[in-house]
Amino acid sequence: MSYIIxxxxxxxxxxIKQAQKGVSSAWEELVYLYMKDAYNFCLKLxxxxxxxADDISQSAFIKVYQNLKDFRGDASFKSWxxxxxxxxxxxxxxxxxxxxxxxxxxxxxxxxxGNERSRQAGIKDINIEDMAEVKSNDNSQxxxxxxxxxxxxxxxxKNKINLLPPQQKAVLVMxxxxxxxxxxxxxxxxxxxAAVKMNLSLxxxxxxxxxxxxx
Amino acid sequence: MKMDCNEIKGLLESYFDNDLPDEKRQEVEKHxxxxxxxxxxxxxxxxxxxxxxxxxxxxxxxxALQSYPQQLKSRLFYSLRQKRITRLVFTGGLATVAASILIxxxxxxxxxxxxxxxxIVVEEKPIDFxxxxxxxxxxxxxxxxxYASTNDxxxxxxIEKKIIEDIGDKALNTLVRTLDKxxxxxxxxxxxxxxxxSLALNLINKLIAKxxxxxxxxxxxxxxxxxxxxxxxxxxxxxxxxxxxxxxTINYLIKYVDEPNxxxxxxxxxxxxxxxxxxxxxxxxxxxxxxxKTNALRAVSYFKIKSAVPTLVSQLQNRKLRPILIETLGxxxxxxxxxxxFELVKDQSLKPVIDEAIRKIGPDCIPYLExxxxxxxxxxxxxxxxxxxxxxxxxxxxxxIAALPERRVQQxxxxxxxxxxxxxxxxxxxxxxxxxxxxxxxxxxxxxxSGITEPDETM
Numbered sequence: 001m002s003y004i005i006x007x008x009x010x011x012x013x014x015x016i017k018q019a020q021k022g023v024s025s026a027w028e029e030l031v032y033l034y035m036k037d038a039y040n041f042c043l044k045l046x047x048x049x050x051x052x053a054d055d056i057s058q059s060a061f062i063k064v065y066q067n068l069k070d071f072r073g074d075a076s077f078k079s080w081x082x083x084x085x086x087x088x089x090x091x092x093x094x095x096x097x098x099x100x101x102x103x104x105x106x107x108x109x110x111x112x113x114g115n116e117r118s119r120q121a122g123i124k125d126i127n128i129e130d131m132a133e134v135k136s137n138d139n140s141q142x143x144x145x146x147x148x149x150x151x152x153x154x155x156x157x158k159n160k161i162n163l164l165p166p167q168q169k170a171v172l173v174m175x176x177x178x179x180x181x182x183x184x185x186x187x188x189x190x191x192x193x194a195a196v197k198m199n200l201s202l203x204x205x206x207x208x209x210x211x212x213x214x215x
Numbered sequence: 216m217k218m219d220c221n222e223i224k225g226l227l228e229s230y231f232d233n234d235l236p237d238e239k240r241q242e243v244e245k246h247x248x249x250x251x252x253x254x255x256x257x258x259x260x261x262x263x264x265x266x267x268x269x270x271x272x273x274x275x276x277x278x279a280l281q282s283y284p285q286q287l288k289s290r291l292f293y294s295l296r297q298k299r300i301t302r303l304v305f306t307g308g309l310a311t312v313a314a315s316i317l318i319x320x321x322x323x324x325x326x327x328x329x330x331x332x333x334x335i336v337v338e339e340k341p342i343d344f345x346x347x348x349x350x351x352x353x354x355x356x357x358x359x360x361x362y363a364s365t366n367d368x369x370x371x372x373x374i375e376k377k378i379i380e381d382i383g384d385k386a387l388n389t390l391v392r393t394l395d396k397x398x399x400x401x402x403x404x405x406x407x408x409x410x411x412x413s414l415a416l417n418l419i420n421k422l423i424a425k426x427x428x429x430x431x432x433x434x435x436x437x438x439x440x441x442x443x444x445x446x447x448x449x450x451x452x453x454x455x456x457x458x459x460x461x462x463x464t465i466n467y468l469i470k471y472v473d474e475p476n477x478x479x480x481x482x483x484x485x486x487x488x489x490x491x492x493x494x495x496x497x498x499x500x501x502x503x504x505x506x507x508k509t510n511a512l513r514a515v516s517y518f519k520i521k522s523a524v525p526t527l528v529s530q531l532q533n534r535k536l537r538p539i540l541i542e543t544l545g546x547x548x549x550x551x552x553x554x555x556x557f558e559l560v561k562d563q564s565l566k567p568v569i570d571e572a573i574r575k576i577g578p579d580c581i582p583y584l585e586x587x588x589x590x591x592x593x594x595x596x597x598x599x600x601x602x603x604x605x606x607x608x609x610x611x612x613x614x615x616i617a618a619l620p621e622r623r624v625q626q627x628x629x630x631x632x633x634x635x636x637x638x639x640x641x642x643x644x645x646x647x648x649x650x651x652x653x654x655x656x657x658x659x660x661x662x663x664x665s666g667i668t669e670p671d672e673t674m
Binding site for chain 2 (some may be wrong): 025028031032036039040043044049050053054059061062065102120155158161172176177182188197200201204207208209215
């Protein structure tokens with residue numbers, strides 16, 4: 001049985017070639033194919049900020065449109081798109097002032113494990129059950145159970161990731177949440193293998209330090 | 216050589232990422248069994264990874280994605296426009312300096328500036344296709360697929376009915392996309408392509424017949440315009456475009472006016488477009504494409520578009536087009552063009568067309584010809600007399616009688632007078648005058664016969 005509108009799954013390369021020839025519908029198809037991935041990737045980079053994700057992903061697609069002729073196909077289209085997104089994100093971070101503690105959500109401060117005193121102060125503000133749980137965890141020698149399912153813990157981790165320098169954050173997000181290998185990340189952001197590894201390692205060390213009490 | 220704890224610590228992350236050669240890997244594994252601190256560090260890494268994986272980031276909702284292409288489209292348009300404006304401002308700045316120098320020279324060199332024909336750029340290309348296609352409906356797609364894959368007529372009829380009645384207007388965008396040539400490279404067989412295209416055209420026609428409001432859709436109009444280049448689809452597309460009657464499409468429809476079967480449909484469409492199409496048609500008269508220009512002239516002449524007269528007159532300088540321009544001016548029938556036409560009377564080759572045009576304009580042009588009837592230049596005078604002779608109208612009689620002494624035209628004038636009046640006074644101006652006087656003077660209330668009958672009635 002043949003299909004008319006059930007389009008044959010055209011491979012990426014032919015779409016790109018068509019788009020490079022100026023067939024804007026092919027560019028359109030690329031947008032349709034990747035808009036979800038691109039948007040979600042941006043959401044991770046921007047800590048779930050829809051406005052920023054919208055802005056960065058759209059700017060990236062416009063850059064794709066403008067520079068499609070220069071795309072040589074050395075890496076995959078997705079890598080190229082992610083590279084553009086990462087660069088846009090890093091540039092945006094440079095433009096924005098560094099995030100101060102007061103910008104963080106309230107619960108992020110009282111759950112900060114690095115500072116035992118503030119943590120104690122924070123616990124006073126949350127309900128008795130939570131307090132009991134934390135206390136019992138503190139008393140036991142085993143690692144406390146993961147509590148990411150509770151909203152506060154998720155928020156805490158997200159905030160810690162968000163405080164990483166942009167380069168480290170981008171590498172961590174790609175590695176952990178986009179399941180990309182170090183080699184792929186290096187190709188995507190146009191950095192050396194060693195540089196990606198270094199960034200990933202720095203990000204992990206920092207998070208290990210910051211989240212030590214919750215591991 | 217056995218590695219120490221610090222060296223192993225440096226390799227732990229690579230071990231964790233599965234990024235070590237076998238030899239070193241084994242060494243790390245061996246070390247971990249013995250060293251609690253390194254083991255703890257590795258476990259920390261693993262716990263951190265688990266903790267990070269347990270976090271879920273929000274993902275974009277399908278609803279939000281629906282409006283995404285539209286927003287992207289507007290942003291792209293905006294950015295392209297900004298780019299163009301920047302370029303214009305930059306090149307515009309340079310151009311202004313250059314132009315002011317040139318203009319100064321030009322004014323200096325030209326004692327009398329020549330009047331110029333206004334330059335109007337005709338839009339030859341369809342609206343730019345940066346437009347993103349609207350979202351398509353899977354339901355309609357599936358129905359179209361089943362239609363193409365079956366030869367069972369009753370099933371096909373059912374599908375048509377379902378699309379028209381159940382889905383209705385919402386099916387339009389998907390149907391249009393079927394016709395969109397930009398997506399043809401996706402489609403597997405030519406036969407199925409033709410079949411669905413033809414079905415889509417039929418269905419669109421029916422949908423529009425049902426609800427004309429949906430027709431003014433740029434995507435639909437652009438796609439139909441692009442189909443015009445395909446001979447198989449042309450007639451149907453023209454039918455729909457004529458039904459939609461969007462004035463902007465005249466640029467494309469006009470190309471097919473010389474095809475006898477399409478002309479009536481196109482002209483019906485143009486008629487539906489009404490007055491708003493006139494400026495578009497007039498612009499086409501400036502087209503550099505001879506065929507488009509000639510066809511536009513045909514339309515202007517068919518609809519007697521008076522607003523085209525100044526353009527037509529200004530183009531009379533073009534020798535090649537003169538005959539058809541004069542013919543068109545005659546069809547439109549604006550008497551004031553006679554003055555412009557009369558400037559061309561010395562060109563003998565144009566004689567038949569000018570005669571015909573003036574005959575079509577009719578007696579309204581007499582006031583404009585009158586000055587020439589008493590011209591000193593006898594050539595011009597005779598030509599003017601000849602022209603009014605051609606009118607064969609009672610209104611020209613006094614002018615003809617006045618022209619009788621002119622020897623060169625005497626015979627033809629007298630002949631025309633005979634034809635108009637049914638009388639024959641030869642070339643005797645005096646007799647013709649008396650006759651005309653009798654014709655125009657008020658009739659006496661009673662003649663001899665009526666005088667006799669009146670008493671009869673009283674008897």
